Amino acid sequence: MFHLFPNPFAILKHRTNTPSEKNDEYQIAKRLSPGKAVLSGPFQGLQYPDYISYGSALIPKLLGTYEKELHPWISDIICKRYRRIINIGCAEGYYSVGLAVQITKSTVWAFDVDPEALDFCKKMAQVNNVYERMHIRLMPNTSTLKKLLVKNSFIFSDCEGDEMLYFDLQKFPELVACSFLVELHEIKHPHEKAEFVEKFHRTHTIKTVRACERKLVDVPIGLRQCIRGSEITALNEFRNDGYTWMYAQPNTHSAGHD
Secondary structure, three states, X not given: OOXXXXXXXXXXXXXXXXXXXXXXXXXXXXHHOOOOEOOOOOOOOOEOOOOOOOOEOOHHHXXXXXXXXXXXXXXXXXXXXXXXXXXXXXXXXXXXXXXXXXXXXXXXXXXXXXXXXXXXXXXXXXXXXXXXXXXXXXXXXXXHHHHHOOOOXXXXXXXXXXXXXXXOOOOOHHHHHOEEEXXXXXXXXXXXXXXXHHHHOOOEEEEEEXXXXXXXXHOOHHHHOOOOHHHHHHHOOOOOOOEEEEEEEEXXXXXXXX
């Protein structure tokens, strides 16, 4: 989950940040969450094995403000109790492990291109006692993904501009019976949103939301006093207008309920 304009506080892919490092993000994260747990939001209580995030900002995740635009949809997904969750682009496991913790009967398939991030995802799954319900792998091939796309599956996708490879109805007609939340990268593919809408509007109910700059008001009231001066910069995910999320649910059946 690497973004074109990374937060200067973020720990990027392939960088190891150990507890002995005295960088700004580590010090802020340790003070805000000494127990390495997410402090608010739909994944409140999610435990991190260490103060590390792959390809995106750590502090918004620990505060629970990360991608806050999605929180109403994440809550809806949790309420629907999907039995099979597929996370394409799982990074260290914020969403894949978070959903596994919240949906106790789910089986989660987590995929990423980065072996180091996958190793951390396994540790996070173990720390949160969901490892037995998770399959953590390198990115899937066509055959593997087709087998996973059963009716009432949920897909969470952030694969850095390769969305069209995985949301191809000719290769994967099974998608018509699946719900999905996908991050679109219009800065790379300017017409991607229109193409997704054209492709899925007949079979899915579609909602979209654009990324916006994070502000102190996004932090829960009880945590705002913990943010000191210039540390407000660490809240920002440094996205731009080229990021949109799309949440799509099949029209033809009620998806995901027990």
